[in-house]
Amino acid sequence: MTTDTHLSTTDYARAEQMLAPYRSRRVPRVTPHWIADGRRFWYEAGRRWVLVDPAAGTRHDAFDHDRLAAELSRATGTAVVASDLPVASLEFDDDVPRFSALGGRWSFADGTLTRLDDGPTDPFELPSPDERWVAFRRDGNVWVRSAETGDETALTDDAEPGVQYGALTDAMSSRMNLRRLGLRTIFLAFWSPDSTRLLVHRLDERGVAEQVLVESSPADGGRPVEHRFRYPIPGDEAQATMSWAVIDVAEGTVVRQDEEPRPIVHPVTLTHVWWSGEKGEAVHHLRQSRDARTLELVRLDPSTGGTTTLVQETGETRVDPTPQLGEPPMVRVLDSGEILWWSQRDGWGHLYLYPGGSDEPVQLTRGSWLVRTVLWVDEDTRQVWFLATGLVADDPYARQICRVGLDGTGFTRLTDDDLDHDAESPAEGGHLLDRASTPAHAPRSRVLGGDGQVLVELEAPTTDALVELGWSPPERFRTTAADGRTPVYGLLWRPHGFDPARRYPVIDSIYPGPQIHRAGPAFDSAMPGTGEALAALGFAVVAIDGRGTAGRSKAFHDHSYRHLGDAGALDDHVAAIRELGLRYPWLDTERVGITGHSGGGFATARALVSHPEFYSVGVATSGSHDARVYVTMWAEQYHGDGDPLDLATSELAGNLRGKLLLIHGELDDNVHPYQTLRLVDSFVEADVDVDMFIVPGVDHSLVGRSHHVVRRTWDYFVRHLHGTEPPRFRLAALPAPQGLAGL
Template identity: 25%
Template sequence: MGKFLKTGLLFLLIGLSSVAQKKITVDEIYRGQFRTKGMDELNAMKNTDQYTVLNFDKPSESARIDLFDFATLKKTATLFDGKDFSELKTFDSYSFDPSEKKILIAVNSNQIYRHSFTADYFLYEIGTKKLEKLFTGVQEPTFSPDGNKIAYASGNNLFVYDIASKKTTQITSDGKKNSIINGISDWVYEEEFAVVRMFDWSADSKKLAYVRFDETEVPEFSMTVFEKELYPKTETFKYPKAGEKNALVSLHLFDVSSAKDQSVNLSKYNDFYIPRLKWTNDANVLSAQIINRHQDNLDILFIDGNSAASKVILNEKDAAYVDITDNLTFLKDNSFIWTSEKDGFNHIYYYDKTGKLQNQVTKGNWEVTAYYGFDDKTGNIFYQSVENGSTVRDVYRISLNGKNKKKLSSQNGTNAATFSPKFDYYINNFSSSTVPPTFTLRAAKDGKELQTIVENSALLEKMKGYDLPTKEFFTLKTIKGNELNAWMIKPKDFDPAKKYPVFMFQYSGPGSQQVANDWLDYNDLWFLSLTQQGYIIACVDGRGTGFKGAAFKKMTQKELGKFEVEDQIDAAKVIGNYPYVDASRIGIFGWSYGGFMASNCILKGADVFKMAIAVAPVTNWRFYDSIYTERYMQTPQENASGYDDNSPINFASQLKGKYLLIHGSADDNVHVQNSMQMIESLVQANKQFDWAIYPDKNHGIYGGMTRIQLFDKMTDFVLKNL
């Protein structure tokens, strides 16, 4: 009887265990069952110590813009309520005029590329509650500093709308699809410089600076769009691939009152980019950043608003490349703050208005990862850095003279900040691999936590039912002596006496990071579901990834896919030697650059990796765009071996393991051409493999049931082949 009781108890415990650990499904993940709460469209006001949040009211199915005080976190007003306006019950985004008494509200947004979109815009006056539709299908409407006018782009041309007179002035008239663009970036600027609006108002609202793109000589790329029509249509757009012609750019100044348009003489530059333009606090001085095609020599120009004469105020050179950021900040006297990697790590520098260096504000073998702003009343700069380890983020303040540095964040993980206009308070967004996003109000002077705003305890409680393992962070040292950031997730019922298959994940692109102590994304949730089926998941950031200094990041220059692939293969060998790992069952997965890597790994590491999944991969850098590729590789004409020696299409004959190749047919970024060429190479090498093309899907491969079907397919491939 005693034996029976013990056996019964054992079965009971097993039963309880199986009930306790619910299985995560792909369906749950992509239907939002693990979605976190946050603060949508959080915007700090500029004139008062308040902030706005976009909230959604379920009963009325309407959106509203709520105003809160930083000091008390109390809601002081609803600035706009969609339920009061049938045409704007829900909306996509909003922006304030400089007085913060009017709001531009966007609806019917139509995505163009990654950042760009057209939308219909309404103007709402908060005081009178008057709503008026202004624009249909336009881009980037932007208030003038005096709030009297709105500049916008439509049909590749620029316009200015006068709010009082309701008069529209057309600034340019030569705009034409696939030919001339005024004031809006072309495809490659948008993707690689992360910029869409290429116009800016002067501080006195009298002038508008803009960039004109002449795409006439840029080669075109065409995609077939299938939809459900009898005859598919063709989408054609300008896409400069590595070594091909870029758009010719010119910089212009438009005087609103006189309608005079003059161009800035940039004839001393040849084959160059204008990644940023920004009026300084002096209404007559425009700044523009000019960088050469190799992207290793950047000038900041100061341009006279009347004569259009220019002078170089700062020059930045790098043996590899100079990163483009939005960190350039002008103080009241037109002195400025700038970030640079010139001492080997990304740091903050302060220059006077003539471009003379006044001080290197931050120093050390660590990186500044975000610049939050300057408080002119205290002389403090606020920023985020990895001073406490490259996988974590902390918030700091420091004086402009580089003294009185203080760490404001207190929790170990990833901290990000949104500061109040007067820099008295900030909202800290914290997460770690075990703590979902938590928003707290803190004092800017010392980081003291004042109040919790949003937390995700309900999600944590829900996830307890799944009894999930956590990431173990560590440093992996390869046989070559390279020390690399890594994490590993073992099954919850991990038994060190067993041998487990390992599924590796990476992205590996220049300056990227996957090994970070922050909350779980959709990929992480999928990985957790695989641990429930007996797999160990591992991730290693190889050489070339970010936040460990310029030398580590830029050592892959001219050889994309060489050292990064070596590191993944070497890391797999180290992991394969762990006593609890089955070295014959190691797989690898990646998307985009990660797909390029996974493809190379299954070929060049044919004896190490049993299987690989590559989604939307680059298979030859000759097929990718000029700005990104040449930043790291120069042109194919200059560096043919760098391109060809690391392109998986040239090594198809080395395939031994199982390979799944996935792409969207309407990927405007990494064209499906990459996978088609890979498929042809594998076919001609007489290699068997699996592949899937998702019709009319872009680089993200989503929409409807797409992600669920895609990740179910990948799960099935892992289960069958690893």
């Protein structure tokens, strides 16, 4: 077989176009924005805005793009074309589009463009449903502003250093990134349906130990700047705590939850809360114990602060309300008083219905598969629509749209194919937006009715624009785990210009979970753009979900419990790549690299020292290399009472034989840079060589300088795994992917 050839700037330029922001613009994804009561929605596709009415079965331009381009050009003196309208922050007010463009805020009614005095809605201010009030946080307290008069009123007055309302914890608030983007910290609060009250949490971080970051190169060119954060770690007695409060806006009264504040170790807890009833007769929220082995549904009386535990579930390992951390919890309190509840108590993830006043639930779904997402509950017809995985014979991760009665009868698959169906529904239900895809086929989007019938066809993009750049779809593969019996799944990207007569080095693009899985069967799986870009540089790339990651059976996920240091079953990754090497002789399994970010950075360094005979080159970015000194959740909830030493990659530092580049942002307030520095210290102590790059001025996601980090990563693999000298090439700063704001 032939040997590697030198890479050129053309190869790098092609790889750059595979990165997520550019890739997403070539194959747009339909993201619905529901209007008012959820009966209609709009979406953006290829710089065109489309309005959809599922009940009428129609889709059409949300406005006259040509007329708007002409009107914007006339009003601003700037040439605007219909194919690239600079529209942002679009919303509809009585069917009139309002948006930001070219430094102004505009409305466009009946072909007439009007400049507005108001700006776009501040994402950290919360208008009431009746639009009479705007809630916000000032100096830690809750305030409201009258939309009519502009008068502002403080609703709380007891904030102090370490105590504030509606805030995220210091350890998980991305303060450094928000500062870089010129944004304030997030304000979380929830208006009652009748706009009379605010539900907000009171966060108390007093007594929590501090960590310090040093900004070496401030914008003013002055002395280095110290940044302090409250940052608890596993085993600390002092943790952030929270309690709920209900504020009557007109009266200015505060009703506080009548329980002692509870520890909070991850901010997702703050979103697992909702008002119930037409006017907000009750508040319901989920809470987990500090070790996450108990999950409770609690009813809060907003008039008294009294609480009642409605459901409590306890397990030997984590008890979660959804398969993956951060997804909407699969809990519904019905008007009848019944409770729809998701549980893994039978070893899978299924739906249960708790009758009012009874502790014995009825199991609605069952079998060796799991419910992934609840889409829509119709209490009138007594049915629930949901996504399920494990029903497609060849892939346990492929999602299908299903329906079942609230008595457990009438289970129906509304989709019965081998596609992955990424569906969602408005809160009110009534229809489903279905995006069906495979790793090779871009999402075909359409609106479905309750029986699975097609109401409106939306988009069916092709991959032609990617293919023209040398892209080929990844192969979905199945191999066997290191135990010799468990099937594991992944994706394999062939190098651009693939020639089976050549031998290609392999890169494992890793994220080990355990809170999510990485390599699904959808078109946009496995952090889109990462694998494609490396494939454009002549590498074969794999993404693998080993045992211990989420999305399958409870036993599969619990493989990582007490064994978090195994980094997503690295032995499964080794076994899978070796099996693929026997299957495909063009894979050079003597030259295997690995790379990842955050938990993937941890897994990368771990791979180089735990499997030094297999992995020879690694680039670890923002790695959480020692969960003993990381935020509390990972060690206490995902490692449990496992051996703490298993969490420290430094314990294996002396095993390093390959080339390892450690990259970290100096202002990473999530995974602090001392994680990387402590690991480097262990390599120095072991007298083994390692490369390190600290990026000034950036946080965990490296926003603003990520393009430089990407290029340095490519160069490292080209030089040490490909075996040639990289070309001199500079990537442009990365734009935001279409449809995404921020990260």
